[in-house]
Amino acid sequence: MTMQPAGGALLSETRPPKRSGEPAADDRFLRLSEREEGEGPARLYPLASPTWPSKALRGLLGLLAPARSACGLCGRGFAPSRTSLAGLPEELPRSWSDSVCGSCRSSIPWILRIQCQVCGRPDSCGDCCRRTSAGFIRSRSAVRYTLEMRQLLARYKYRGEEALQPWLADMLLPAYAALAAELRLADRLTGRLSDRLDPDARKGKEPFDLVTSVPVSRQRLAERGFNQAERLAASLAVRAGLTARPLLERKEERGKMSAKTRRERLIAAEGLFEAAPEAAGILRLLAARDPERRRPLRLLVVDDIYTTGGTMDHCALALQRCSPVPIDLYGLTWARA
Amino acid sequence: MKATLYLYLDADKGWLASATLDAEVDRLWRLDAEWAAEAAKEAGASPPRPAEAMLVCGAPLPLGAAYEAAASWNRHGPVPAGAACREQLLRASRPAAPGGAAPLRLPEAAEALRRLARAALAPDGPERPSGEPPVTAAMPRHGSGGAAAALARAACAAARALRGRALLRGEAQARLAAAGAGSDAALQLAALLGRLRLGGAVAAGRCQRCGSGEAQLLRTACGACGSSRCASCQACLALGRSRECGLLVLGMPAQAGRGGAGLAPPEQLPPAAERLRRWGLSPAQSAAAASALAFLERPLQPPPALGLRPRLAALMRAALPSAGLLRLPPLHRGAAAAAGRLFRRTRRHKPAEPHPSFLLWAVTGAGKTEMIFPLLESVLSRGGRALVATPRRDVVLELEPRLRRAFPDTPPVTLYGGSPQREEDGRLTLATTHQLLRFRESFDLIVLDELDAFPFAGDAMLHEAAARSGAAGSRTVLLTATPPPSLQRLARLGRLPHAKVPVRYHRHPLPVPRLLRTPSALGMAAAGRMPSSLRQAMARSLDRGAQLFVFVPAIRSAEPVARLIRKLFSDRGEVAATHSQDPERADKVVRFRQKQLRVLVTTTILERGVTIPVSDVFILDADSRIFDEASLVQSAGRAGRSAADPQGFVWFAAASPSASQKRAIRQIRLMNRAARKAGYLLSGSASSRRFHSTF
């Protein structure tokens, strides 16, 4: 609660005396910039007399109709009880399927089966054989980057519809669960007998030690107000019971990534990222927390789109360079171009 | 973005707080008398009284927080607003109190500023451990003149270019870039000169651009200002993000006439009848335009006596001058009472009266655009600013060349999402209704076309934006073929002046829709056949050479129905289906206009705007809720538009005759009757009507 009356925020404190010729800030102006409590909005035409009987009737009808809510992605009204859950990955929380309408759901191209074990591409992949240096071990993505997904992401990222964020972040969960399951399986296969009996491993402890994200430049952050990858990472960490920390910094960009060719992007990404000053310390602390661990630290790098893998790779290399302890890096992105 | 908070010592008022985009400009203005005098002289203003001292907070604050803190200081004294500080409010005396205590000494003032800044950084929580915000005393330096005149010129240019506008920082900069006046320093000096207002785009729990309240605000951690709960408005995102730490620039009201003399009186113009003649209107158009013109040129009337409810509200306000206090928890009553005087000071405004408006109810195909020409002419020729706004972009694109032809001396500035003309200025503006969010007290006449169309209909934000874009004393003309029920009621009750145009420009009656009983569209499509009545009606229309509009209520019915028609009338030309999600929609409409398509199956998206000379209309599932009275009247209005084929046929095909269908038919019949009674129909049209009804 604040002691200020509502409105009046633009009430300027600098009010020079009125002068002839130029009208000074007069009351007419003030009336527009502030609105009193209890005062209705400016109206285009007189208010029609209320039609209470029909309003009451509408209320009554509303009670009889199935509950409707606004879709979290498109905003259109729909009845959650009437839509089926068929075709949805089962790791999606119930709150997600209750908040997204059938038509939005059916437009989401989930990546359920992958072809390339390295980059998680759902169809055959030429990129991964071309790579010479591998900073990360595997990367997985939630959806294919179709036109609809591109538009959805653009609404969040560029238009700034931050209300979309929880629904987009939830969409990472199926891909995350699949990656975690792969790693748990690998742990069990390679681990010694004692490990296999380790209660942690059997309980299915999360196989990552830390979640981090691909950074945006300071300038972009000031423009946009948020780093979409960092937000996705933070939400994922909360939902999966992990910790998220930004560990990387991005230098000022030379032109937009989206306007470049594959080769240009790979070159541009080189040297674009470096570890934050506190990253080494964080990793050292993390490693020291569990001296019994027999595998390297595992970090998950989150980003919004995986295009060529260049960004992911350079982030991974930057972390490898700074880390005082051995680390394994994995990637998770919202979309796979 | 961030802004700088500072205090300055006024000889009479004591310490006052202010926030600035550029502290250096404020320092020069307040402390350097020479610089200030030069800037003021260039701007034609009198110089400010020099401040006796100035203290600047060295750590910039999130912009919204800085402006709020300054306003709070000036209102309540040197105590930051916030729950922790209520006790202090009781004890603190306002430094500006006339005859009160002497102003704080410099170190005390510095400490108070530090406290204010700290509270602004962490509004509710405990104080931040991150150390004290540094405060420095700004020193008067002399002889920094020279640049003053140039900056003052830029400030005046900025103020001129932003008259009647409400723009975010980026928009203002883009608009001012051409004049070289887009710098923060120029904006800041214009604000100091009192010719602009600067503030957070979201402030006091409300989006200051679109007026949306808390329900539309989303508070998130913000990388631009560092606040962990920076509010941004979700309602007006389409026009760029309005947020707490974003700057909103409000210009002064736009001025009509030469040098702001206001609208010239209508007596200077030739008589209305003479002016109307030049536009070549039909008798019905002319009669309606004449009464709209009379409304427009009538002198402003004193505000009508308050209705019962506002009167009650006024009474309440008089009886309870501090009604707002009741909302405070009892513990803080005392503190609140101390502040009561200050609250009351800002509680003087009456609820905003709407600008006078006039409803022009013109049937589909009446030629409503021609009717607005004399209205625009009246305002433009008197030196005023006129706006034609419509919810739909394609209508803007269609009107643009017609307005350009009608008013070659004041070509319209055309604004829509992605339009190229954004930085231009002119006295005639043509825009989509969303663009009105960027205007404030700007127009003397607002013509609102198709106010019942999406997205304007039912969007309170856009209604408010339209209302606020009117200058003091402006008039609004609402233009539609299908006024929403609330407007119809206002017109009936005599609370909304209006004129009806019951006849089309070609002076033939509107085709009256006929009812057909058929199964549902999807049912017919699934069965692969239609009842012979519908089939024969379609065959007859195709036989007479008409193109067919087939309306369906849902996207999913469009393609199946098109397939069915393709199958049943395989030799009659091409059939296509379109809807809002169809990427080829524009292309299909073009092909339909060019007669390459014979039949177009569509959802309600084409119920307005697309006019085909020889066309018949079939509305399938006419009993669907999607087809309300207005939608049916609009869709029916696609038929019989040209003088060469004024009849056309309209069929409502449905399993049952719904109330909406009956009301739509009644509305069309009433309009035809009114047209006949007024003698607007051509004499020949009676016989064709007979043919129509015996058909």
Ligand SMILES: [Zn+2]
């Ligand atoms: Zn949806």
Ligand SMILES: [Zn+2]
């Ligand atoms: Zn691959």
Ligand SMILES: [Zn+2]
């Ligand atoms: Zn807003």
Ligand SMILES: [Zn+2]
């Ligand atoms: Zn912010």
